[in-house]
Amino acid sequence: MSDQTAPSIVLFTRDLRVHDNPALHAAAGDGPVVPLFVLDPKILDGSYNRPNRGRFLAESLADLASSLEKRGAGLVIRRGEVASEVAKVAKSVKARAVHMAGDASAFAHRREDALREALEPLDCDLHVHDDSLFVVPPGQVTAVGKNHMAVFTPYHRKWSKEPRRAPLAPPRKLSMPELPMGKVPTSSSISQGPTAPSLARGGESAGRKLFSDWLDRHAEDYEDGHDDLAGDRTSRISPYLHFGCLSPLEVVTQAAPAEGFVRQVAWRDFHHQVLAAHPSSTRQDFRTRHDRWRTGADAQREFEKWKDGRTGWPLVDAAMRQLLDEGWMHNRARLVVGHFLTKTLYLDWRWGAQHFIDHLLDGDTANNTMNWQWVAGTGTDSRFNRVLDVTTQALRYDSQGNYVRRYVPELSEVGGPKVHTPWKLPADVRKHLDYPEPMVDVREGNDRFLAARGKK
């Protein structure tokens, strides 16, 4: 029989919250808890660990620690290989169980296997809660004979009909055994280097405030307004969903009447279940189109200009600078710059995906990779050869040019939609603008892409 006074460990990973947290809820309902976060050198020393997200993580951990303290516990911090660190803590407090959120990546699955193995000799059970990071976990909605679905529309239809549990209240009070706590890490002890100047603040408290303000102000007009670049009317909760400061289930429950918004959250689940079924898609084409992406000095030079927001295409440049300034970019802008890189410039989607991972607060293996592949036409988009015209996109989604002027100060004096075509301005105006000529002809670039794909 299990010892009812033995504590359970809650191993936090990408679920840095106390509201609607199934792992915390289950452990707290069972007696004393040890809330634990392990800083894993496999992540810290890898190409995924970047200063923007490092800072967001540090802020999120500090906020979580404070929420746990208010409830009578705290956050235990360890640094090292996850399975052995958890096993050490489990042994020291004689834990009877470890609760954690289930995740989708191959990395997460390996971590789970290692943990199970390390805990077994201690007679300590591992409980993996698959309903923490997703509204509908990977593997629950599938096509006949498959373990996932590769087309979004039928996936979404099934996803919408899945029964949903009610969000769980945060525990009111927690009890915790004595043990060395360890120090909540600072941003620079997670990741060194400069951060973007205008980053959102991490943590559950900031995320809940942001989301509740957005619900009040913009949820109703999301359907009409989400593509309006200058209006900035999307929720901006993606980093909070990525780190689990917000629960996706709670978010869709609260936003339920805003169907267009809920559908976007379904995209998040969709990409995770595709990646869970095809883990190699982080590096390999999901569906190869036999591309021979450009390489060499010209390709590299154009890539650098794209990264810096110096292409001479105002909408592309505004978007790339938004990324450098905020560690975030509007979805419509991500689509435009992604098409521009992979189709107009015909550069490898992996280059773009890595640059996004270097800067995005919400930089997420599943969402980033699968969206890049979607844009490049190597992913789940059935219209995989579609090309976008930057100026058409600019006039449609930034009709007055306010988004461009916000992020490209060199063009701040150019009024109205003319800002999208600075090369058409009179020569005497142009010569006062410290802004480059377009580095590529979009139509020619798109034609080159279509020819490479055998479509022209």
Ligand SMILES: Cc1cc2nc3c(=O)[nH]c(=O)nc-3n(C[C@H](O)[C@H](O)[C@H](O)COP(=O)(O)OP(=O)(O)OC[C@H]3O[C@@H](n4cnc5c(N)ncnc54)[C@H](O)[C@@H]3O)c2cc1C
């Ligand atoms: C090339 C490219 C790369 C991307 N990389 C990432 C990434 O690394 N991390 C990430 O979270 N999103 C990524 N996205 C998806 C999307 O752009 C962002 O989720 C969205 O812009 C976040 O802003 P928001 O929270 O205001 O979204 P809202 O419009 O308010 O939507 C609410 C939530 O729905 C989810 N969502 C919305 N659109 C998508 C989508 N296309 N795919 C998956 N989930 C979506 C997000 O979790 C988002 O927070 C990428 C899109 C593209 C085209």
